Amino acid sequence: MTNETTRDGAKDGATQSAVETAYHRIRHLILTGEMRSGDKLLENQLAVAIGVSRTPIREALNRLNAEGLVVLERYRRGIVADFSLDDAIEIFRLRAILEGHATSRAATRISEADLQRLQELEQLMETQFEELGWNEHLEGFDKLNGEFHAVIAAAAESPRLEKILASSLELPASIFNRYSEPVEVRTRRTHAQHREILAALKARNPEWAQAAMNAHLFSLLPTASGSLEHEDGAK
Amino acid sequence: MTNETTRDGAKDGATQSAVETAYHRIRHLILTGEMRSGDKLLENQLAVAIGVSRTPIREALNRLNAEGLVVLERYRRGIVADFSLDDAIEIFRLRAILEGHATSRAATRISEADLQRLQELEQLMETQFEELGWNEHLEGFDKLNGEFHAVIAAAAESPRLEKILASSLELPASIFNRYSEPVEVRTRRTHAQHREILAALKARNPEWAQAAMNAHLFSLLPTASGSLEHEDGAK
C-alpha cells in the first residue's frame, strides 16, 4: 500500500519499528487471505519482501504464533495456521462470552463521541453495501466492521479484555467465509443487529446490549449455538 | 539452579530452547516476587545471569510483555509490571467469567483420571496445610493450586480458552496477597470451595460447577464482586 521501497518512509511523526512493520504486514497477508492455510513463511524471503532483516521478522512471527495465526515448530519453517470448523466454533463461542461482557460494560461507560462514531461506521457500512453490492463491498466492510467492534471493546474500559479480543480471537476472513452462511443471507441481518446493539448502547441498557451482541455473534456461525443456555446457570 | 556453565546441559530427552529457559526463569522471578514491580530488566544482565545471549532474552521479554507481566517501551529498559487494585479486580473478573465457563464445560467432559487427580491435589493441599501451618505452606500450595486450576482448564477442551487463562490472566503472588484477604481467613474457605467444585464436577453438573468456581474466584478478591449480576441478563 505504501510506496516505500526500502524501509520506513513515513514522513509522519512516529516511525514504526521494524517489528511492527513486519508484524502488521504479515498479519494482513494472513487475515485478508493473501496467504492461505499451510503456506510457508520463510524468514529470509519475508525479510527481503518487507525490507528488514531476519531479526524483526522472527519477532513478528513469534507474536503471530502466540496469537494463533502462525504455527511454529522448532527447526521447522513457519506455516500459516489452519482453522477447522471446531476452531471457528471455539473462537466464536469465546468471542460471544467476552464481547458480550464487553458490550455490557460499554453500555454504562461509552462516551457520546464513541456512540456517534459507531452510528457513523454503521452508516458507512450500509451505504457502501448499497453502492457496491454484495461481493465488492467486502474489503472495506471488514475494516469498518472491525472498527465497530473495536470501539465497543475499547469502551468497556477493561484493557486486558480489549487485548484478548484483539489478539487471541481473530479468524482470517477467508476461513470465516468458508464456515459462515453466504454473504447474501447474513449481510442484511448484520446491519439490523448492529443497529440493535447501537440502540441498546444508546439506551444504556447493559443486559440488552449484551444480549444483542451475543445474538449477533452466534448468528454469524450458526453451528456455534447451544452454549449460551449454560451461561445463565450462574444465577 | 541447574549446574550448567555454558549452554543446556540437560541430558534429558528434549533440551529446552534458550527462549523457553529464559522465559520460565524470568517469569518465575516475577510471579514469586523475587523481582518486584518497577524492578529493571536489563537484557545484558539477564543474558549473563541466565547464560544465554541477548537474542532469546529479548524474545522472552516480549512474551512476558504480551502477557502483561513486563512493561516494554521502545528504547526504554523493561521493568516488572505494576498491578493496581483495579488491575487485580479486572483480572479476577475475567478469570471468573472464563474459568467459570471452563468449569462448566469441564463438568461434562472431564475424565475419571483427572477427577482422581483433582481429589489428590486437594488432599495434598489440605495435609500440607495441616502440617506446615499458615505461612510456610504457601510455596507448595501455589504450585498445587495452580495445577488444580490448570487441570480443570485443560478438561474444558478449549485450547484457546486454556491458553488465555494460562497466559493473560496471571497475577504475581505478592500482588495477590496485597489485595486479597489475609491467608488465615481465606485458606479454610478455599479448601471448602475446592471440595465443592470437585463435587459439582463429579456430579457432572455444569451449572453447579460454574457457580462454585465463580463463588470461589470472587471470594478471593471481595472487591471484585457486583458484576456477575450482569452475566445472566443474557437469558
Add this chain to the structure above:
DNA sequence: TTCAGAAAACTGGTATACACTTTTTGCGGT
C-alpha cells in the same frame, strides 16, 4: 515406484557492530 543416503535449505542461537534514545553524570550558575 520406492527408498536410503547425500546435499541443500532453514531455523535457533551466538557474537559483534552501530544508530538512535534514554538515563545518568557532572558542571556552572544561582
Add this chain to the structure above:
DNA sequence: ACCGCAAAAAGTGTATACCAGTTTTCTGAA
C-alpha cells in the same frame, strides 16, 4: 543545597555474519 543543561554513559533496536542442529529436497540405486 538546588536547578538546568550539556556531555558522557548506558541501553535498546536492527543489521550482519556465522555455525550447529534439523528438516526438507534431491538424487540415484534397487
